Each structure stands twice: as structure tokens, then as C-alpha cells.
Amino acid sequence: DTEVTQTPKHLVMGMTNKKSLKCEQHMGHRAMYWYKQKAKKPPELMFVYSYEKLSINESVPSRFSPECPNSSLLNLHLHALQPEDSALYLCASSQDPSGYNEQFFGPGTRLTVL
Amino acid sequence: AQSVTQLDSHVSVSEGTPVLLRCNYSSSYSPSLFWYVQHPNKGLQLLLKYTSAATLVKGINGFEAEFKKSETSFHLTKPSAHMSDAAEYFCVVSDRIKAAGNKLTFGGGTRVLVKP
Secondary structure, eight states: OOOEEEEOSEEEEOTTOEEEEEEEEOSOOSEEEEEEEOTTSOOEEEEEEETTEEEEEOSOOTTEEEEEEETTEEEEEEESOOGGGOEEEEEEEESSSSTTSOOEEOOOEEEEEO | OOEEEESOSEEEEETTSOEEEOEEEEOSSOEEEEEEEEOTTOOEEEEEEESSSOSEEEOGGGOEEEEETTTTEEEEEESSOOGGGOEEEEEEEEEOSOOSSOOOEEOOOEEEEEEO
16 A cells, blocks of 8 residues: 555544544655645645654644644644635655665645634 | 745646746745646646755656756746646745745745646
């Protein structure tokens, strides 16, 4: 299995809702990532988990809360989002946290905040 | 600090003609370099990677790239464009140091249009 899966594919939520994005990989990768991508822009790194521990938080607002329950799963909990948070949210994984290995990306979750 | 510049934001080619996407980078360390492709409303797919083996790297779907350290360039080419090559392409650099996480630096992207 050489893919990263993400659910749901699309999500529409109001500013008072609580929702979660899910990411899964079964490649034995020990680093996992969340990115945010706005239209016509490159992805922006949000969080990095290295060996199931949060190692990088790119000053992301607290309304985004990541969680890594085990080495295969990565969640992103969403609460009290703003319309400007609407974007494509991409999950990725790599064999380890070093820069030698490529990151494998999932198909993304298209989030719309009303 | 590292940075990536993709010299063309848009490239338009005719089907069957060569494609050239230009990328220059700067890095404090010996970098790994990647090209990713993104089709509309999809995730990113790795086309190829350079990690200090051969300087001419072959990737999927007929793409290849040449690492030129003296010019700090990593241009992507394909001899003959296909309609399915219409997409956004990202040049990406990663400093090869063991850190708390692998932070990629993305270029601004090049949108490729293929005309029939």
C-alpha cells in the first residue's frame, strides 16, 4: 500500500461547528504533515509529527488542533473556524523526518467555512 | 535559509512539442530537490527527485530533470507534451539535515496549458 488516504473529500461547516479531518497511511512512515493550500498557491506547512510527537507548529491558530493517535493516523480537529480558513487541506507522510525522503501526499479535503 | 524560484508562472505548449519548466534554488546545505505535479482538485504527485546520485534524473510519465550545482538550477523537461500534462507543477527543495521535521520549501508553481 503506497498511498495516503484522507476523509472526508469535501466538508462544509459553519463557524460554530466542530469537525475533524482524518489522514491514514500504511507505509510505515514515521513523519506526517498537515498542509493548507489556497487556490493558485503552493501548500503551506501547518504541522509536523515526527515519531508520533508534534515537532513543528508553524504558528497555526489554536482553532486548528492536530492529533496523532498512532503511527498510521493523523487527525486535524477544527473548531470555530473563519471563512478565510476555507482551503484544500493536504496530509502527507515521509519515511522519516530527514530531508532525504520525499513526502507522499493524500488527495486532500476541500473545506468550506460558511 | 532556502528558497525556490520558478521562473515562469504559466507555460503554454502545443501537444507533441517539448516542455521546459525552469527552477532555481538556493540552499545553505546540500539539498534534496523534487518536482511535484498537481492536477485540478487533486493532491500532489511526485514526478522525480534528486538526492545526490546522478545529476540527470528520470521520472514518471517521460519527465526528466537535470541538477546543475554551478547554476543552482533544476529544470524539468519532457520531449513531447500530452494533453494529460496540463496541470500545476511545483519545484521543491529540502535541506538534508536531520531535524525535528522535514520542512519543504515550495516554488510558486508553474501552470502548464497544453493546446491540441
